Amino acid sequence: MTREEGAAVVEAILFTMGDSVEISSLAKAMETDAKEVKKYVEYLKEKYEKDDSGIGILELEKSVQLCTKKEMYEYLVKIAKAPKKAVLTDSLMETLSIIAYKQPITRLEVEKIRGVNSDHAVNRLVEFGLVQELGRLDAPGRPLLFGTTEEFLRSFGVRSLDELPSIGTVQVEEFKAQAEEEINVKLDI
Amino acid sequence: MTREEGAAVVEAILFTMGDSVEISSLAKAMETDAKEVKKYVEYLKEKYEKDDSGIGILELEKSVQLCTKKEMYEYLVKIAKAPKKAVLTDSLMETLSIIAYKQPITRLEVEKIRGVNSDHAVNRLVEFGLVQELGRLDAPGRPLLFGTTEEFLRSFGVRSLDELPSIGTVQVEEFKAQAEEEINVKLDI
């Protein structure tokens, strides 16, 4: 077997096996000795060092293994991990608006306002980098406090939280008055 | 990206993924077009043709995949367990050849050619991943249409359906000539 042919056989075996293969196993399959196999491995190593190779050889103590060159990871990421298309769903928007206006706020308070468990929504917003932990509330259970991030400001095009469209007690009072009126009307009848 | 570098990226992706990868996916990950990718594939093909390579590239209809060279088989079986291949009985092979050559084809048409009910055979081939549903025929009952899969191409070592061993009147004539010859031989005796 020439050096080239030997290298080809080693390559084929390592390719198929995936995991590391012991030099002694290679020698056995090729009916030769470890010294010879090491020569073939050396040949492969040189071959893989060239620019036109995307794979490399990993030499362990008694075994060898093929691996992808590290420089290729950026392409692998693109093909194996296509970025997820994320969107702000209604429930995320709702949760975000509460956190934006009521920060610092605990999960429980968000849940109270929305009327539904909002843990998942809060977690997603944290993942997206729009919401962050601000610390813990000095209260039983020391719940986490959440607030918006700089990324939130950047994404919504504001410099500071003061720039959020105002929402005041005025409005809240209005709602209250409205509601009371409705009740009174109802009682009048 | 030089031709060498492009080939290295394609190699790394195919090596990592193991499965066949569509040319279009490669192009997307590499931020280039299919034409360019095909050039890299061509480069790899030439590289793999050399004696010092134990692997080769399998070109399927729309995708490419790495595989070991056939000559390496004798060494591979010594070290690794042969991958499980679907064992196809005669009736499955018969059904498969009809589907391969007459696709898209309905169950009923297969049955007509074979002269026996072939539902079971078609279902088995679908299970093996060699045959797939292609849609429905626009005819009464809207019967399902079947055709071969990429796995079929891979298992039978053809790049595309065009590469199937040719079939046609030529062969039929051959049978005829053969039969006539046999007759003559018989008469001679």
Added chain:
Amino acid sequence: MSLEVKLQVFEGPLDLLLHLIDKNQIDIYDIPIATITEQYMDYINAMQRDDMEVTSEFLVMAATLIDIKCKMLLPKEVNEEGEEEDPRAELVEKLLEYKMYKYMAFELKDRQMDAAMQWFRSRNIPKEVREYEAPIDMTGLIGDATLSKLNEIFQDLLKRQEDKVDPIRSKFGNIEKEEVDMDAKTLYIKAYIREHSRFSFRQLLEKQHSKTEIIVTFLVMLEEMKLGEIEIEQESTFGDIIITSKKAG
């Protein structure tokens, strides 16, 4: 002619016919229908004798053969072009087509064996790539959401909340339902004990807001004492309780 061979299993009637044609070395275009029919029937009978399943397809073919045999005895029919019609023509065509696919199946099998010598690799994504988290496309994420939309949503929410409040009952004053999470409380107190090696119970209670919380805190203290985590001293009745952690250095 009888069948002395062990019965072979055929894929179907066409397969059996091809076998008989082969065996007799007959020209497929000029099948001696009488002979073949006889042999075919022999085979079917043998199948029945051997308790082999004779499917309907075999019987249909038998009927077809007999039909052809009869037609062969009659004067030949002539088609529109004045050509004589061979009653066997349709069967021959079917046989040829079937034989062709059978032959192709054989060819394909060869190819399959050849292709099986090429081996593939299973997917093996490096850990670094697998663990990589794709960045979030912020512009896509935000989409057409704007601050005013955020504001609108919040106002809607507040309104919904106000709607839920019954203005009459709400004037009765607050009747709060208290929920104290025992587990959370225990954790909190344990942490407090760790942080303060010696402290007074009153000091601890400063952080507690309601009666229920105070009771739960007291229960947790008793539990901790039972477990031997803490020691408790009290100088006088109603005096402050001094708690010492046993774990503290």
